[in-house]
Amino acid sequence: MVPISDKNLSTLLLCYIEKGEYFNANKFLTVRKMQENPLSDELMKIDDIITFCRKLSVARYDDKDESMVQSLIDEYSVKYPDLLDIHRSKLWIMDNNADSLDDYRAIDEYCKDILEMYPFDGEVMAIQAKAKMECGLDNEAMDLYNNAIYNTRNGLIWQIENETGISRIDLERDFIEELNNEE
Known part of the structure; x- marks a missing residue:
């Protein structure tokens, strides 16, 4: 891994998440997790966002489970009100109905x-x-x-x-x- 501060890594990961590419953020975070030093608070928050986005993606694309998607939106939309994946998922439900x-x-x-x-x-x-x-x-x-x-x-x-x-x-x-x- 190229030496990079957690702060700079966080910026990169958030850019991926903001583009709706949590899976790319996860690749870099996985490499960072292999290091001995613990994750910063910011990286822990990003890990939570990535986990949420993965659950949302599985519910939407794999399971096509509207009720699970809505449940995840309800649980996380207050915590992450501007997250693109939440908006895309709301649209998916609106469009389906x-x-x-x-x-x-x-x-x-x-x-x-x-x-x-x-x-x-x-x-x-x-x-x-x-x-x-x-x-x-x-x-x-x-x-x-x-x-x-x-x-x-x-x-x-x-x-x-x-x-x-x-x-x-x-x-x-x-x-x-x-x-x-x-x-």
Whole structure:
């Protein structure tokens, strides 16, 4: 491990967590845990956040258990009110249960609020795009879908090609071809 202070490591780990990449933060924290000296209070807090995010991810992506996701949100949202994973999970529940124009308008508004805090989150953009599409705002939805594809590595978001005709794989292929043609 490169010598780095716990304070600087905490900053790095929090950056990963703020991007919704708790799994990357966990890799570095695991290496730090192998050292003899105990974790600082800040790193202990980060370890708690990572554990929570892992539980939330399993409940949402693996088990697709809305009640467990809601239970975790209820337990941790006061402790971590600005955590991106909590907002994404709330949106997931809202989207799963949306069945009216009012529901999709509420999702659109909530996404707008989240994107003020996390302006480059492709997952939130994709959910907002779906909500806008359901509200009949097709042009805005297409712009958001396009931005979502450029702002995420989430393969589920890349699969929106069927709905929009936008293909991340084609976009990347075209970009690589452009780079090769410039050489």
